[in-house]
Amino acid sequence: MIDPERADHRLSQTLFRFFIQHQMNFFIPAPLQTSRTTLIHSGMRVGWGLVWVLLLHLAWAAPAGTVIRNQALAIVNGQTYFSNEIETLVQAVCVPSLTPNGAPGTPAQQAVVPAGGFVYFAYLLRNSGNQSFTFSLSWVQDSAPWTPGSVRFYHDINGNARLDAGEVEISSVTLAPAQEIRLILELQTPLSALGELHISPVATCPDGTRDNDNYSRVSIGSGAALNVVKSVDTPEALEGQEVRFSIRVWNLGSARAAGPIYVSDLLDTPELRDLTYVMGSAGATKGRLEYSDGSTWSTSATQVRGIRLVLEGLESGEEALFSFRMQVGAGALAGPRRNIVSAESPGSSAQASVELQIAAQYALALGPLDNPQAVGAADQQSAQLLAGQPYCFTHTLLNRGNTADTYTLEAVGLPSGVSLSYRTLGGGSLPSPIVLPAGASLSFAVCLPGLAVGTAPFEFTLQARSTASGNADPTMNRVAQVLDPSLITLRKSTRTGPNVTPGERVVYTLEIENPLPIALEKALVEDVLDAGLEFVSASEGGTYTSTSRTVRWNLSLAPGSTRTLNLETRVASSAPNGATILNRFSLRADAISNPLLSNTVSLNVLASALLLEKQVQPNQASVGDLLTYAVTVVNVGQVALTVRLEDTPEPGLVYLPGSAAPGEPLLQGNRLIWDNLTLAPGARMVVSYKMRVGAGAGPLLRNTVQAIGSAGSNAAVAHAVASAVVQLQQGVFTPPRSLLGRVFLDTDRDGRFTAGLDVPLPGARVLLSNGLQTLTDGEGRYSFRNLPGGLFEVMLEAASALFQPLPHPEAQGDGYRHRVRVEGLTVSDFPLERPTGLVRAMRETTLEFGPLKVEKKLLPLPSGFRVVLVLNAAETLTDLTLTDPLPGGGERVFRFAQFQGTQTLTYDLPGGFLTDPQARWRYP
Structure with a gap:
């Protein structure tokens, strides 16, 4: 359970x-x-x-x-x-439903009475559960300072919201599912009551489930208290049915409710959609009825979009009634409709609502495509099928009800072993179950698999069934005959061949014969071209798609008809000699899902070919030398060719006019072109010419020539490429090669010379593997100039530099030797380990002012000192001037128009002591 x-x-x-x-x-x-x-x-x-x-x-x-x-x-x-x-x-579920609902801040009803008086509130109790239940009745109140003298419940038998004679008191009530009862809550106020009390009746199920949010307000004193209640004569209505709404307004106050009192009911709200006012149906026991056309109120009921009762006033305890009818429109969707009525007077107001349920009505229709409500012969489909080809009957399902529903499909009468598949019209799987909103339809396909030749005719019924109501609607499908598709003939042929040459035109004939008694509707003929073919044209509206290389025809083939199509192509110029071109076409149609294929036509390519050779003398040269080229072309094909030679030399080579044989070339930019050279099959031709090496030529001069041969149709059928290379010797235009370097004590051991920190080593001897040697200058620098290119070994003499070499990527052995490739300007330094005895400053000082920081220190040199100034500015300083006093008098001055960041300044002194630098700048 x-x-x-x-x-x-x-x-x-x-x-x-x-x-x-x-x-x-x-x-x-x-x-x-x-x-x-x-x-x-x-x-x-x-x-x-x-x-x-x-x-x-x-x-x-x-x-x-x-x-x-x-x-x-x-x-x-x-x-x-x-x-x-x-x-x-399904288990029993108890659901009490008390109305009207209200909260202490927004009470459902209100009354004004003197202390010791009686109050009567009307309520409606409904059993919203799924079986009969007995509901106990009680009440709750808010935190008011007083408690009612008595609270009783009565059965409002006539539903007039008044306690009449003969209406009995009850404390519980038994209701069947969906059954309702009208109640009167009687409340007596004590003589000591003051202020307000909010009270709510409570309906409680046997399992404790309760409805207790139905507060009404009782005010002690004198004044009017309008209340309004609305009811409908039936809780549920069908399409076309008329329903009566009744509105009751009364004064539960202790004083007269002054007029005018307007009891208004708007009928064109979204909550009342699909319902229309029944003309002449409104009536009232007292007061004046007025009608709204959407903008103004009048007593004329011509276009009723709202109705109201106008009262001059209501005495204490007095009530007024009016009612009208509305009709449920055609096509109204199932679901609730809510109507709200309001009562307003100069000193009081009230509001009430009632809910009407539009009953769900389930109806469906299933039939052929776009005709779901077909009947009789129109509700039957018949088809002749091709064996081995799937076939689909198309249908449309319509939800004719006024609420959403789900449907299942069922087929009856299929032969043993035959099953169906269900598809959307787009080819996807059909959802199951099918879900349709009210009034919606769905078109789909019911597909049979490919049946065998000789399958006997049969028919089957397709039925759609409503999940909610169980109602069903059938439609008939009949397979009248299963035909043999092998009788359809596809033939492809061409008068060209069997051998073809590149550039040759090939016309194919496509024949389709349909001897069957059915038309092949929406037939699609497709011909995918071989890579060796180029499309030219197609008859009868055939179209070509280059990306897929496919020619397509859209046709309709009548029963017993034959169709002939022509396709013109050309053998591609790139088709290689000896290649085979294969071609066939296919046929699809509504009745042919699996394509039928034609025979294959085969063509052999016999292409012409060229041999090309290029030579140059000499193969080594210098700038200004003259080079002689010879190009040999041989036609090794079977047809005569018209040859075009195109020679593209490297920049730096200049053609010598008049040097070509057998004829002068056409110059186009830097290219040399010989056109219309005729070569018979097996013929050989040599073309020679001269070129001079100019300034700026690279070390390798590659000269490329291509030959393009064509047959009489001017289609390219042969192509060859050859090249010759000349190596340029070095001469006066060869860039110099030099080896430079520095020998120094690397204080920070980073392998790079840092001015002011690292100490250069003068007088160190450096030797080259070719016997050259030199001494470093005062800054520890050495150089070997105008060297031939290649690998060299450069060595630092250990006796002249008594410091341990630091690791170096070019170092060999103990580190005093470097292996270096010299090309152009090459640098190879010797960083040495600086002894700790020298790594000290005699004195250091720091100047800091605002964004500027200046650090000064003295570093000892073999003779004298090196002054190192490190400047650091956190922002841009304008017109910065740094003055450093000298120990023997005078000063060193450094000026900067704009300064920011970090910079190191150095200069040397023969001796002396540390002085403090000064700095100034200005702000713009």
Whole structure:
């Protein structure tokens, strides 16, 4: 047994578990069915949320004790599989519904009485559960300073919201599902009562479920208290039905309610959609009825969009009634409609509402495509099928009801071993079950697999069934004949060949013969061109798509007809000699899903070919030398060729006019072109010419020539490329090669010389592997100039530099030797380890002022000192001047127009002591 409040969780859990385990096509039969459903179609992608809502709606609506059975069915590879049957029992659910609702801040009703007086409030109790229940009646109040003297409940038998003679007191009531009872709550105020009291009746189920949010207000004193209540003569209405709304307004105050009092009911609100006022149906016991046309109120009922009762006033306890009818319009969707009425007077106001339910009506229609409501012969489809080809009957399903519904499909009468698949018109799987809103339709295809030749004619009924109501609508499909598609003839031929040459035109003839008694509608003929073919034209509107290399024709082939198509192509110039060109075409149609193929036409390519050779003398030269080129062209093909030679020399080579034989070339920029050179099959031709090496030529001079041969149709059928290379010798234009470097004590051991920090080593001897040697200058620098390019070994004499070499990427052995490739300007330094005895400053000082920081220190040199000034500015300083006093008098001055960042300044002194620098700048 299940609680419908938990039906969503348990039903979804069970069905989801089945789907995960089986991963196959299935559907859920309608709740409340006890027999298995016999058809399933493919497709699982569906809005399950709506399906669960519908299932739960049925669970809520089903009486307690109802058994809901569900079983899934799947068809896999023609085999039918059933799941286990799921059975759920709907439990009893008690739901009390008391109206009108109200809260202490927004009371449903109100009354003004003197202390010791009586108050009467009218309520409606409805059993919204799914079986009969006995409801106990009680009441609650807010934190008012006083408590009613007595509270009693009476059955308002005539529904006039008054306590009449003969209406008995009750403390509980038993109601069947959807049954209602009108109640009177009587309250007596004590003589000591002051202020206000908010009281709510309470209806309680046997299981403790209660409705207690129905507060009304009692005020002690004197004054008017308007109340209004609205009712409808039926809780549920059908399309076309008329319903009567009744409005009661009364004064529960202790004083007269001054007029004018307007009791207004607007009828054109979204909450009352699909309902229209019945002309002449309004009536009132007192007062004046007025009608609104949407902008003004008058007593003329010509276009009624609202109705109101106008009263001059109401005495204490006095009431007024009026009523009118409305009709449910055609096509009204199922669901609630809410009507609100308001009463307003100069000193008081009230509001009430009533809800009408438009009953759900379930109806469906299934028929041929775009004709779901077809009847008789129009509701039957017949087809002649091609064996081995799938065939689809198209249908449209229409939800003719006024609420959403789900549908399952069932086929009856299929031959043994024949199964159906269900598709959308776009070719996707059809969702199952099918979910349709009210008035919506869905077109789909019911597809048979390819049937064998000789299959006997048969017919089957396709039926759609409503999950909610169980109603069904059938339509008939008939297979009149299964035809043999092998009788359709596809022939392809050409008068060209079997041998073709590049550039040659090839015309294909495509013949399609349909001897069958059915038309081939929406026929598509496709011819995919071989890579060795180029498209020229196609007859009868054929189109060509270059990306897929496909020619297409869209046709309709009548029964017993023959169609001839022509396709003109050209053998591609790039088609290699000896290649085979294969070509065929295919046919599809509405009745032919699997394409039929024609015979294949084969052509052999016999292309011409050229041999090309290029030579140059000499193959080594210097700037200004003259080079002689010879180009040899041989036609090794079988047809005569017209040859075009194009020579593209490297920059720096200049053609010598008049040097070419057998004829002068055409100069186009830096290219040399010989055109219209004729070569018979097997012929040989040599073209010679001279070029001079100019200034700026690179070390390798590559000269490339290409030959393009063509037959009489001017289509390119042969192509060859050759090149010759000359190596340029070094001369006066060769850039110099030099080796430079520095020998120094590397204080920070970073391998790079840092001025002011690292100490250069003068007088160190450096030797080169070719015997050259030199001494470093006062800054530790050495150089070897005008060297030939290549690898050299440069060595620092250890006796002249008594310091340990630091690691270096070019170092060899103990580090005093470097292996260096000299090309252009090459640098190789010797960083040496600086002894700790020299790494000290005699004195350091720091100047800081605002954004500027200046650090000064003295570093000892072999003779004298090196002054190091490190400047750092956090912002841009304008007209910065740094003055450093000298120990023997005078000063060193450094000026900067704009200064920011860090900079190191150095200069040397023969001796002396540390002085303090000064700095100044200005702000713009």
